[in-house]
Amino acid sequence: PVPLRYGAQYTGMRTDEAMQQWRSHRFGQFIHWGLYAIPGGVWNGKTYNYAAEFLKSSARIPTATWDSLMYQFNPREFDARAWAKMAKQMGARYMTITTKHHEGFCLWPTKFTDFNISNTPFRRDILKELVDAYNAEGIDVNFYYSVLDWHHPDWRYDIKSPEDSVAFRRFLDFAGNQLKELATNYPTVKAFWFDGTWDSSIKKNGWWTLEAEQMLKSVRPGMIVNSRLRADDFGKRHFDSNNQLMGDYESGYERRLPNPVKDLQVTKWDWEACMTVPENQWGYHRDWTVSHVKSPLELLEMLVHATSMGGNFLLNFGPDGNGGFRNEERHIAQFIGKWMEKNGPVIWDCGYAGWEKQDWGYFTRKNGSAHVNMIVFNKPVSGLLKVKVKGDVKILSAKAGGKAYRVEEIAKNEYFIHFTDRKMTEPRVIVLETAKASEAADKYQDART
Numbered sequence: 543p544v545p546l547r548y549g550a551q552y553t554g555m556r557t558d559e560a561m562q563q564w565r566s567h568r569f570g571q572f573i574h575w576g577l578y579a580i581p582g583g584v585w586n587g588k589t590y591n592y593a594a595e596f597l598k599s600s601a602r603i604p605t606a607t608w609d610s611l612m613y614q615f616n617p618r619e620f621d622a623r624a625w626a627k628m629a630k631q632m633g634a635r636y637m638t639i640t641t642k643h644h645e646g647f648c649l650w651p652t653k654f655t656d657f658n659i660s661n662t663p664f665r666r667d668i669l670k671e672l673v674d675a676y677n678a679e680g681i682d683v684n685f686y687y688s689v690l691d692w693h694h695p696d697w698r699y700d701i702k703s704p705e706d707s708v709a710f711r712r713f714l715d716f717a718g719n720q721l722k723e724l725a726t727n728y729p730t731v732k733a734f735w736f737d738g739t740w741d742s743s744i745k746k747n748g749w750w751t752l753e754a755e756q757m758l759k760s761v762r763p764g765m766i767v768n769s770r771l772r773a774d775d776f777g778k779r780h781f782d783s784n785n786q787l788m789g790d791y792e793s794g795y796e797r798r799l800p801n802p803v804k805d806l807q808v809t810k811w812d813w814e815a816c817m818t819v820p821e822n823q824w825g826y827h828r829d830w831t832v833s834h835v836k837s838p839l840e841l842l843e844m845l846v847h848a849t850s851m852g853g854n855f856l857l858n859f860g861p862d863g864n865g866g867f868r869n870e871e872r873h874i875a876q877f878i879g880k881w882m883e884k885n886g887p888v889i890w891d892c893g894y895a896g897w898e899k900q901d902w903g904y905f906t907r908k909n910g911s912a913h914v915n916m917i918v919f920n921k922p923v924s925g926l927l928k929v930k931v932k933g934d935v936k937i938l939s940a941k942a943g944g945k946a947y948r949v950e951e952i953a954k955n956e957y958f959i960h961f962t963d964r965k966m967t968e969p970r971v972i973v974l975e976t977a978k979a980s981e982a983a984d985k986y987q988d989a990r991t
């Protein structure tokens with residue numbers, strides 16, 4: 543292996559309580575909220591279809607003009623407790639909030655720039671209100687932080703001169719101060735979700751990314767940091783030059799999920815996929831007709847898909863400039879919440895079952911349990927759900943609530959579950975009870991070939 547100073551600091555999955563808690567949550571609510579929520583993708587009467595939180599660049603708005611949105615930020619409908627209740631009802635176990643997105647506007651009264659909530663008509667510390675309200679509902683709060691900062695004069699996309707180096711050094715000190723401030727002033731925060739770290743300026747300063755992570759973990763032992771922060775000695779990101787995952791979980795799955803057949807490597811480490819409801823809108827956009835809006839069922843399947851591969855699913859909400867959610871978002875929360883109320887136990891504390899993906903849906907398993915969950919999305923014409931078990935396993939029963947399904951052994955380690963449900967109105971959960979096959983006589987001979 544290549545000797546690295548700023549590469550992965552450990553290999554394998556963390557087994558400490560804080561990481562086990564993060565992993566067991568499985569389902570999180572992402573919230574993108576900032577000045578971009580005020581124009582909502584529309585500027586001077588023109589609708590820009592690109593991501594609403596990028597409107598400043600899509601509409602080529604001068605920084606001074608954009609930054610003056612701060613004087614309009616006054617979300618009258620903002621009610622942190624109502625937001626937290628909606629997330630609780632949805633079945634989310636954690637929430638990740640944009641403390642500062644690329645625009646550089648800070649949702650907390652930071653000491654290190656005036657471009658923050660305390661200088662808006664609203665004035666109140668939104669971050670504190672959110673942390674307190676979500677924690678009161680038993681939901682952990684994590685902080686999204688964009689290192690990329692369009693407002694700060696010392697930000698640099700690349701380091702091309704001694705002046706760039708001096709300025710960017712000041713910038714890194716600014717970012718480090720903000721991170722320490724966040725970790726110190728909001729002591730219940732469990733994880734940092736870094737973004738805006740792909741530019742050459744950061745890749746040339748891998749040392750800072752490791753220092754930032756180590757600072758956060760010294761201020762808050764147990765703190766969790768995503769892989770997207772880190773650049774190693776050679777500017778490699780997420781996985782270092784020895785192909786070792788940096789940070790505590792892989793955060794490369796943005797608006798996409800790992801393939802359940804081809805990407806099984808992800809089951810060896812912690813990871814999280816984050817997802818938009820429209821095709822590509824994180825911040826509030828006034829016009830959702832410009833792209834496909836994912837249905838509640840599509841999003842529920844993604845949550846199950848992520849869990850089935852041992853990962854977390856972070857579903858995004860983009861409140862508008864007044865602090866209200868769209869009807870589509872409320873409906874999604876209500877639909878998923880209804881399903882989670884009954885079936886949360888096959889998501890929370892569950893992960894990869896280790897069995898081969900089948901067409902009808904997904905397997906999940908609670909760590910070490912003899913029960914394997916089937917979440918059926920696609921009822922086959924045959925009505926027969928194929929199950930291939932691994933190792934010394936046999937299936938004793940298949941039950942959905944009080945209803946038992948016939949289990950037919952069709953070959954060694956292969957079964958059909960006779961799925962007699964007439965029509966499906968929602969994904970069906972069937973729990974398989976397994977036992978060691980070695981305790982039962984093996985009645986199959988391998989073919990002599």
Ligand SMILES: COc1ccc([C@@H]2N[C@@H](C)[C@@H](O)[C@H]2O)cc1
Pocket residue numbers: 593595737738796816824
């Ligand atoms: C194509 O470049 C980007 C850059 C930043 C993003 C940001 N990451 C997501 C988690 C959102 O915050 C989005 O604005 C997305 C695409």
